[in-house]
Amino acid sequence: MKKLALLLIGFSFTFSGISQEETETHSDEGKQLPSVILTDMEGNEVNTADLGFDGPVIFSFWATWCSPCKKELNTIHEMYLDWQDDTGVTLVAVSVDDERTRNSVPVYVNGKAWDYEVIMDPNGDFKRAMGVNNVPHTFLVDADGNIVYSHNNYATGDEIKLRDELYTLVGLPIPK
């Protein structure tokens, strides 16, 4: 009986060690970027877990048929260069358009002259893995792949909240 107790103590030590480690390496939301293999607009394979950016990344789930999504990305488009210069951020626009509208994605992206990285999720694999119910859904991810902020909506002004989270993440003062 005593041995069993000791055995348990032994296990519990290691567990507590593990859980501590977890709290240290994980962010507030405790969610890491899942690995899903998708393609970019050119058809090249892209693994979402090793996109390999140096700085923070914004993942924005959108579709050509989603007006608020387009509004969000068009609004950020006007501020994107400043954000990039200040924080080194990369925005990855994840299109959930399926075959019906998938071909309109490059038309829209280039027609609007976006500078974002665009990846295609036609069967919703990445959408499912990220727990996205509906678009628009935007995630801010740090350079280590930890999700630090997410928001499931877009209304005018939400881009300011996203910007503030981004600047806070990289330790810069929030722009006035």
Add this chain to the structure above:
Amino acid sequence: MKKLAIVGLSSLLSTAVFAQNNNIGGTITGNMESTFQYLNEDSLIGANQPAEKGLLNSYMNVFYRNGNFKAGMRIESYLPRIQGYPNQFDGTGLGMRYIGYENDFIDVTLGSIYEQFGSGMILRAYEDRALGYDNFLDGARVIVRPFPGMKIKGVYGYQRFSFQSGRVVHSDGIVRGFDGELNLNTAIESLKSKKLKVTLGGSFVSKYQKDDRDDLILPENVGSYGGRIKLRYKRFTLDGEYIQKEQDPSADNNFNYNYGHAALINAGYTQKGLGILFSAKSVDNMSYRSDRNKTLQDLLINYLPSMNKVHTYNLVATLYPYATQPVGEIAYQTEILYTIKRGSKLGGKYGTSLNANFSTAYGPKRNAVNQDFSDTTRVMYETGVFEMSDSLYWRDLNFNVYKKFNRNFNMKLSYFNITLNNDVAKVTDNAKGLIHTNIGVAEVNYKISTKHSIRGELQALFVKPKEDGSINDNGNWATAVIEYNISPGWFFSIMDQYNYGNPSEDLRVHYIYGAVGYIHDATRITAGYGRQRAGLFCVGGVCRFVPASNGLTLSITQSF
């Protein structure tokens, strides 16, 4: 000493177990959605109060990943299902589950599988929770990547058909599929730097279902196969896929023994500020189901994308929508988006965007070869790829202009001219033949301050009268929407759809619906109250009919 050794050993053992996974503990992600409805009786618009009065739909997905191991599940619950959801859903239980292992070379999954081959015209297993659509394959899947640029997939399984008494009900027939794709520029070293990018693919899918008829000799195994090519050259793109289906007598095609085909071509040109797309599609006898006796949206193995723009404004999207006719159609679409440069005379300070889109679909031309049902071949007609008749199914010409006037104010004007053949793609019981509509929409956005903004929409839909001058279908409609947003947490909206042109004066009704929403990061809570019009609710080309309702809807979504 002994005791210490035990503690040490158990400690070591448990560490060793965990150390195998470099990401200790793994990660859990997921999401949930719960929708509650309390409905009133409203005989004027044909809304019924269900006997239970309160309805509740819920689901939660949980995905676990630890190193190369993955697992996932979904609990679904219909107590009972909300209005307009497919009627084969009830109870609470496990709706989806899988386990799998994945590394750079191999990916194996057992359980519920979502998959798409090529454009999906041969096989697509997917879900759309908003519509209650879910046709995953319950079985096994292997994906192998033998060298960079090459991908081979194999799937085997029974399709999910419905969810009854808290359990998934499967299809009668089994589905087997194989797909290979080769990206030449990634696979072959000397092509890496070439400007021409080429990807080739090929698929084979087969279904098995027992012959359940005494009067016909039905093929029990039905094969389907095809190939695809993707070309990219600088700013030009060209994609094509062709699928052929073997003899597949079914309820959809009146048990004929014709072959079926689906062909899809997309050509595009894009540069900064300009995008042009041209698409063409030819489909004949291409409904492909794991149960030959099913119809509507049940047990489809393949997905035939409808070739028209997905509209978002209420009156445009829901009154006269169009979905692909799997029995046969020839369709074309073209789309142009152009942004006039910032700082130019027309472009103004912020640039002006112009968008035009045209799509049309016709019935295939069928040359009857055999009208005699006693003939044993049961091959009823002949048709070719892109051989079209003059029977118009659908036509949609639309354009819009978007202009930002200053930092706080922008506007979008849209015009739509839509013709729908109600005999083929039926959307209403009150009309015959072609329905012609003209729709105009004005949308304005005004930013009051950094956090406060207001959005308004005015929409008007005009239905062309019948040839005898009487009102067609339900006549003209007007819609007004006002939405007030307080970023990032709140929104308030009111929508009024007014059927002022209804031929019956009693039915010239206002459908007023108000909604409030609160968003906190990945949590979203909304409450809506009011009248909702009966109509087709479509997402991504799949539609379901939603009956009219009057009442309260509460909804919570959460991601984690």
